[in-house]
Amino acid sequence: MEEEVNYASVVFKANKASSPKAKSEEETVYDEVKVQENKTNQTADTPGVLPAGKSSGSCHHVQVVAWCLGILCVILLSAVIALCVYFATAIHESERLVSDLKADSYNLTNHIKNLSSANDELKKDHSNLTILIGNLTRDKGILESRNTNLTTENLQLKTEKSDLERRIENMTRERNELNLTRAQWSLDAYCPKKGNSQERQCGPCQEGWIHSPSLSSCYAIVDPDSSGQRTWEEAREDCRGKNSDLVIIGSLEEQKFIYEHSWGSTSETNGYWIGLRNASGSWKWVDGSNLTEEYWIKPPSANAHCAISLQKTLEKPKGWKAVDCTERNRWICEMNALSV
Template structure:
């Protein structure tokens, strides 16, 4: 009986050891699965980091070409955290059209500005009053120049200089039909508004305004 008891005891110990080995094997498999998941997650994060780094480098290159320091812009404005750091050509609040970003500042009285004041605000945003280059851009600007009873126009970067309509980049207005042959009298600037053509107004009037900047390559 003693020998039988010893055999039973050994069998019980062997069984317990087998159970422990089985449990350890299961734990090992679980750990391997978890390790693989962590590894895959890390690889995805590395890919996202690489893409984001490349996008930021491209953005920095664009800003450097425009002589703008990094301190003047925020990555969060172009690559918002809530959008999983997916970068956009325009910062939040700006609209993309062709290769430019636009900010329609639909200010109402008493927050509207003169032409010069509006331009200074645009410059503070590393932009300038918009310069329209073709019919497609003109239509975009007009369609987005929203109308309400307190807004009679949006300043754009066109004003009279020396008897000519001239853009802020120094070029002359080539399509006079855009201003309906209104005479270029010094001290006059131009506004855009949906459902009407451009209008000449005193640059000292207060209006809403439209800023434009180059879109980033992302």
């Protein structure tokens, strides 16, 4: 039969004569107790052996306690490990959360800075927009004022246009009437009636003008008395009133023709205004052409800016003379002859 092994604890107490160190200590001795079935009847009288029933109960109780303690240790160890894992996980999670919070805080700070910068830009844009709106409002007022002024000016221009059109119409009518009058005058001047007859005889020049067939010109020798004589400008205005101008002498032939047909006083100081004047230091004819032929009696004086043709004498023509333009003299007009 198998042997049953039990464990028992025996406490030995030392004698009173032991050393102080021994007094404070108790020795516990563990020993194996082998119990055989055939010795179950052994009595407690045997020295140093515990009763069998008591030893078995005590060992079973110790085993239960040991198992309970073991299980409790395992549970406690598991709980400690679980708590350690939990706290480690919690710490790691908290560290991760703190890191995330720091990152979020950094990002939020940057976002706030960006928002602040954007807000500043918006404020600046708002300020610029306010200024622009103010400028546009001012420009709008100026444009409206200009539009009002332009509208007023447009109305004035329309009124002036109407007045101008009416004046043009009146001037057109007056011009037509004048043309008719001039046509009648020209008809009477170039084609005068002879005597009491209604027949007209036309000529190349107006009545009272001298015709030069070779020169194709008509000349009016204006020879009033001293009270009717005029300055150079006044004489020219008279010629223009006759649809002509002061005579332009372009050749010696024309010069001789003018001399031959001039009359009046034989005084050398009196002459006829011709269309020759000193302008800006050079002598020019009234048509703008330069002087090419000179028939001066003597060099002109400083104040002599207009020319006269001297009257013919008993001997021969004497040429031109430069005199003051404000002197009063007779004058000669010239115009083109008509072809008849």
